[in-house]
Amino acid sequence: MKPGEFILEATDGAARAGTLMTAHGAVRTPVFMPVGTVGSVKSVDPDDLNAAGAQIILGNTYHLYLRPGDDLVARRGGLHRFMAWDQPILTDSGGFQVFSLSALRKLTPEGVEFRSHLDGSAHFFSPEKVVSIQRNLGSDIMMVLDECPPYGADRDYAARSLELSANWAAACRAAYPQGSGDQLLFGIVQGGFYEDLRAESAARTIDIPCEGYALGGLSVGESKPEMLAIMRHTAPLLPAGKPRYLMGVGTPLDILDGIEAGIDMFDCVLPTRNARNGTLFTTQGRVNIKRAEFREDDGPLDPNCPCLACRRFSRAYLRHLYVSRELLSYRLNTIHNLTYFLALAAGARRAIQEGRFAAYKAGVEAVYGGTQG
Amino acid sequence: MKPGEFILEATDGAARAGTLMTAHGAVRTPVFMPVGTVGSVKSVDPDDLNAAGAQIILGNTYHLYLRPGDDLVARRGGLHRFMAWDQPILTDSGGFQVFSLSALRKLTPEGVEFRSHLDGSAHFFSPEKVVSIQRNLGSDIMMVLDECPPYGADRDYAARSLELSANWAAACRAAYPQGSGDQLLFGIVQGGFYEDLRAESAARTIDIPCEGYALGGLSVGESKPEMLAIMRHTAPLLPAGKPRYLMGVGTPLDILDGIEAGIDMFDCVLPTRNARNGTLFTTQGRVNIKRAEFREDDGPLDPNCPCLACRRFSRAYLRHLYVSRELLSYRLNTIHNLTYFLALAAGARRAIQEGRFAAYKAGVEAVYGGTQG
Numbered sequence: 010m011k012p013g014e015f016i017l018e019a020t021d022g023a024a025r026a027g028t029l030m031t032a033h034g035a036v037r038t039p040v041f042m043p044v045g046t047v048g049s050v051k052s053v054d055p056d057d058l059n060a061a062g063a064q065i066i067l068g069n070t071y072h073l074y075l076r077p078g079d080d081l082v083a084r085r086g087g088l089h090r091f092m093a094w095d096q097p098i099l100t101d102s103g104g105f106q107v108f109s110l111s112a113l114r115k116l117t118p119e120g121v122e123f124r125s126h127l128d129g130s131a132h133f134f135s136p137e138k139v140v141s142i143q144r145n146l147g148s149d150i151m152m153v154l155d156e157c158p159p160y161g162a163d164r165d166y167a168a169r170s171l172e173l174s175a176n177w178a179a180a181c182r183a184a185y186p187q188g189s190g191d192q193l194l195f196g197i198v199q200g201g202f203y204e205d206l207r208a209e210s211a212a213r214t215i216d217i218p219c220e221g222y223a224l225g226g227l228s229v230g231e232s233k234p235e236m237l238a239i240m241r242h243t244a245p246l247l248p249a250g251k252p253r254y255l256m257g258v259g260t261p262l263d264i265l266d267g268i269e270a271g272i273d274m275f276d277c278v279l280p281t282r283n284a285r286n287g288t289l290f291t292t293q294g295r296v297n298i299k300r301a302e303f304r305e306d307d308g309p310l311d312p313n314c315p316c317l318a319c320r321r322f323s324r325a326y327l328r329h330l331y332v333s334r335e336l337l338s339y340r341l342n343t344i345h346n347l348t349y350f351l352a353l354a355a356g357a358r359r360a361i362q363e364g365r366f367a368a369y370k371a372g373v374e375a376v377y378g379g380t381q382g
Numbered sequence: 383m384k385p386g387e388f389i390l391e392a393t394d395g396a397a398r399a400g401t402l403m404t405a406h407g408a409v410r411t412p413v414f415m416p417v418g419t420v421g422s423v424k425s426v427d428p429d430d431l432n433a434a435g436a437q438i439i440l441g442n443t444y445h446l447y448l449r450p451g452d453d454l455v456a457r458r459g460g461l462h463r464f465m466a467w468d469q470p471i472l473t474d475s476g477g478f479q480v481f482s483l484s485a486l487r488k489l490t491p492e493g494v495e496f497r498s499h500l501d502g503s504a505h506f507f508s509p510e511k512v513v514s515i516q517r518n519l520g521s522d523i524m525m526v527l528d529e530c531p532p533y534g535a536d537r538d539y540a541a542r543s544l545e546l547s548a549n550w551a552a553a554c555r556a557a558y559p560q561g562s563g564d565q566l567l568f569g570i571v572q573g574g575f576y577e578d579l580r581a582e583s584a585a586r587t588i589d590i591p592c593e594g595y596a597l598g599g600l601s602v603g604e605s606k607p608e609m610l611a612i613m614r615h616t617a618p619l620l621p622a623g624k625p626r627y628l629m630g631v632g633t634p635l636d637i638l639d640g641i642e643a644g645i646d647m648f649d650c651v652l653p654t655r656n657a658r659n660g661t662l663f664t665t666q667g668r669v670n671i672k673r674a675e676f677r678e679d680d681g682p683l684d685p686n687c688p689c690l691a692c693r694r695f696s697r698a699y700l701r702h703l704y705v706s707r708e709l710l711s712y713r714l715n716t717i718h719n720l721t722y723f724l725a726l727a728a729g730a731r732r733a734i735q736e737g738r739f740a741a742y743k744a745g746v747e748a749v750y751g752g753t754q755g
Contacts, residue, residue, distance in 0.1 A: 052709035336425035
């Protein structure tokens with residue numbers, strides 16, 4: 010297989026199991042991608058990621074552009090070599106962080122002006138610029154520049170925004186024509202929470218030849234039913250022969266809902282951020298490790314988990330590390346949560362291949378149903 | 383060999399190479415002991431410690447008593463099992479932390495009353511109590527309760543203090559008579575910066591049958607010549623047939639000075655604390671990893687070091703992690719500094735065995751001389 014090729018290997022309802030080839034190897038889908046914001050998945054090293062089962066990680070263009078700088082990373086031989094990760098990397102376009110983290114942004118048809126959240130310095134992201142940055146980073150999958158409308162944006166705003174995003178996507182593709190290199194480029198469907206605008210955005214976006222397509226603008230504050238409705242409406246509008254990526258989502262149940270709707274790729278800070286807050290995902294449900302009930306609990310965090318935290322340490326010790334704010338706590342918790350999320354996606358893949366995805370999903374729902382989801 | 387046996391295998395001048403047996407295996411000396419304050423050597427796991435070459439680690443009685451509590455640790459099967467470290471552990475007596483960290487202490491012949499630095503709660507450490515705590519923790523080497531006089535203490539204070547410490551040491555031994563278990567008990571020589579008081583304290587302390595003897599009260603703010611003078615004066619007063627432990631010291635050169643004077647065991651927070659501050663010890667000298675000169679340095683932190691940080695990552699990446707305050711920075715830096723300190727002691731051991739300790743020490747001094755030490 011050549012970079013960009015995607016083989017659909019099995020389906021089970023709308024759920025899909027496939028393989029996407031990249032310049033750094035194959036990605037077996039459905040797949041969860043740990044978030045390595047600024048050249049490091051927080052608190053873990055590449056060996057930890059491998060042990061947890063990571064196939065591909067995500068890097069944030071906005072963060073890496075500001076620090077250490079994409080030029081510097083390029084001079085180091087690219088992000089893979091810089092961070093010693095030789096498997097695939099996807100980089101976002103930086104758009105989401107510009108709209109959520111930075112200050113004083115000014116939007117024009119040419120791009121977006123913003124000030125760094127680090128030092129207030131002024132910067133400008135155009136479609137061409139974010140492609141250039143991602144070329145410097147050398148990611149396997151680049152994302153087009155898009156605007157993610159805030160939750161609650163009215164129809165007019167969402168319509169204008171999707172127009173802007175579609176034009177930016179075309180400009181990104183023009184800046185890096187298909188076939189001009191081993192890096193892939195994914196388009197992003199926006200359109201807010203309006204089904205017709207999502208359809209229009211999907212049509213506009215798939216008109217641009219990309220190696221994959223993403224659903225953006227979800228998990229921005231909406232209710233779960235709103236998220237599900239837009240996801241289920243939009244996923245089938247994306248080409249069946251290309252990977253589909255649901256950006257920034259979500260909980261274990263969100264991910265299974267996405268897989269059920271035909272999504273192949275997911276990323277979210279939930280497992281890593283929650284790990285650092287002491288909220289752990291297990292095959293028996295969520296565990297808030299700081300709770301007093303674990304003070305003298307000699308059992309493993311999750312008896313069904315093969316990760317370092319579960320294999321070597323007790324809940325009592327993990328609780329002690331967390332309440333003592335020991336640095337080891339963050340790493341062990343992160344290793345565990347990533348192992349859970351990666352196994353969740355790998356388990357879904359096997360279930361799809363074996364035609365039992367509905368039962369697999371029901372099994373997780375039985376644990377994470379109600380308020381656990 | 384039985385726990386407590388110490389074999390002197392080689393000497394080179396006053397420098398010694400030996401083996402101390404404990405209930406969790408042999409310790410080859412000279413040895414550096416990483417500090418695992420509260421049941422974790424900060425930021426690293428037991429596999430990291432093994433890879434760095436750690437033979438024995440130190441736990442702090444004061445911290446573990448306050449949190450999670452020695453009773454709780456005992457119910458978990460002891461500190462080894464609790465923290466998943468199956469090699470030797472030495473615990474201090476808590477005295478040093480009581481005098482340096484806690485508030486409102488009140489000293490009596492029976493012990494010391496203090497308030498927790500965590501929550502202000504009142505506690506009392508007697509000789510019997512600190513033995514009981516260390517019995518609960520199940521450490522391989524326990525330390526007697528002592529008072530560490532502040533730097534600048536006058537002669538009267540130091541004399542009264544050594545009297546108190548000697549009485550407490552006898553009480554600790556009485557609470558745990560020699561031969562009553564597999565845990566070892568080490569006495570501690572005090573006496574401030576007065577050579578005659580050090581001699582008196584040494585005589586009083588070695589009168590108490592212990593499996594090893596320590597020099598306490600150094601590295602408390604004195605100049606290096608003052609530290610060296612007391613160390614060189616006191617070390618030869620300790621029995622040649624027992625391990626000698628210099629508590630809380632020190633820099634690479636301090637450790638080699640100690641070994642030269644006949645010390646066998648060392649502990650210090652320097653490598654771990656400095657790692658978290660970005661100060662790294664290498665075979666080429668100290669490296670302040672945040673310096674701008676490393677922004678684009680693709681070389682390893684230390685080309686002569688086999689640790690994960692040096693083997694897999696560049697100075698540019700380590701600098702980036704540090705300035706970005708990424709959690710991985712603390713672990714990689716800690717792994718490196720521990721590897722350096724542990725290799726320093728292991729190298730001294732080989733040099734002593736081969737009769738070339740002076741040259742070995744001179745080699746390190748050539749790198750760490752002057753302000754580097």
